[in-house]
Amino acid sequence: MKKSNTSPTAVSSSLDSIMYIIIKIKTLLIGVAIFVVILTVMITSERTFTRADSASSRGMSAAATKEASSLHSSSSVPISFPFGSGDDKKTLDFIHCGASIKKGKMNEITEIILLHGAKYTKKDWVTSGIFDDLCLRGEGKFSVTALDLSVTATGEALRDVFNALSKKKVISGGPAIIVSPSASGKTIMDLIINAITENDVTLGDYLKIWIPVASPAVLSANYDGKTFDFLKKQGIPILAINGNQDRMGKKVTEKLMELSGARGIEIEGSHAVYLDEPNEFVETVVQYVQGIDNEER
Numbered sequence: 490m491k492k493s494n495t496s497p498t499a500v501s502s503s504l505d506s507i508m509y510i511i512i513k514i515k516t517l518l519i520g521v522a523i524f525v526v527i528l529t530v531m532i533t534s535e536r537t538f539t540r541a542d543s544a545s546s547r548g549m550s551a552a553a554t555k556e557a558s559s560l561h562s563s564s565s566v567p568i569s570f571p572f573g574s575g576d577d578k579k580t581l582d583f584i585h586c587g588a589s590i591k592k593g594k595m596n597e598i599t600e601i602i603l604l605h606g607a608k609y610t611k612k613d614w615v616t617s618g619i620f621d622d623l624c625l626r627g628e629g630k631f632s633v634t635a636l637d638l639s640v641t642a643t644g645e646a647l648r649d650v651f652n653a654l655s656k657k658k659v660i661s662g663g664p665a666i667i668v669s670p671s672a673s674g675k676t677i678m679d680l681i682i683n684a685i686t687e688n689d690v691t692l693g694d695y696l697k698i699w700i701p702v703a704s705p706a707v708l709s710a711n712y713d714g715k716t717f718d719f720l721k722k723q724g725i726p727i728l729a730i731n732g733n734q735d736r737m738g739k740k741v742t743e744k745l746m747e748l749s750g751a752r753g754i755e756i757e758g759s760h761a762v763y764l765d766e767p768n769e770f771v772e773t774v775v776q777y778v779q780g781i782d783n784e785e786r
Contacts, residue, residue: 561586561615566653572642581650582637583659584611586624590632590661599627599778600660600697603635606671606761611635617767626775634659640672644680644690651695664697666778670763674704674741678712685719692723698781700728700774703738703760707745717748727751728777730770732762752777 562585571578588598601623603614614620614635623633638650655662669677677699684692701707720727729745731738733755745751754773758765 561620564657564659566657566659568646568653569649570642570646572639572646574637578639581653582611583654584615584620584635585659586620586633587627588630588632590658598630598632598661599782600632600663600665601634601778602660602665602667603633604638604667604669604673604676605635605640606673607640609670609761609764611637613764617764619763619767619771622767622771623775626771632660638673638676640675642673642676644676644678644683647676647680648683648690648695664693664695666698666700667696668700668702668774669704670702671704671760672706674701675706675709677701677704678706678709678716681716681720682712684723685716692720693725696725698726698728698778700730700777701741701745702730702763703732703735703741705737705741707741708737714748717745721749726777726781728774729753730762730773731755732758732760732765734758735760735762738762 563583564585565574565580565582568579568581573579573581590598603611603620605611605613620633620635623631627633634654636650638647642650651660651662651665654660667677677696680690680695681692683690706712727745727749729742729751731742731753733739735758738760739755742751742753742755746753754777756762756766756769756773763770
């Protein structure tokens, strides 16, 4: 029977080495975890704007900011299609501020509906300051509603949302200004197809002004020249916005300008340029909307 040549001292030394390596690995993993947390916080801080910050940068008083926040009304309505929240996805959460359809003349109220991109929710319109700013800039004549509607929602589902919100007196049910960042533009494109293929659907009943922000669906092969020609003939104003760092967004804007007569605006920023430059975004939207309103009068 052979005897081991390994001495107790050598074994102990090996165990010490292994333990040392394990400790080093643990320390490294902890360091990586801390780095990830710090990086996440930095990114979040960079992309998240508080209402107070946005208001302050526009010179809005604390009282005005408080007034805007007090106008918020969060609620939900049942919908027929599974593009909302809840177990069956048939509950639509929304935030509303500004003018109420219960007061004043509807022809004096401008209704704005805010959809959201794939990575965002209705809350990003609030944390960016855009929601409050639009309400205040409207001087009591803007009705702003941010929806938590899935970016996969169809045009038919959007029409159902209009009906649900109008029944609850959140919106009038008439044509609205719809802002569709990124992936949510697919819903509007589908609504356009509905208007082309279904005799009982009129695009102008739902869409007063379309404001797509780098909506990739515009570039889809599913929509040919006839789609954009139809859109142009409807005479619905289109304000296409993109960030100067977003190549895809620029292509979307250029295509809508060329085929549908859209007005194109480029703002310094990335794909989600409205969150990069919320103040400039609001200014751009308000000026365009007020310009269209003045033309109609």
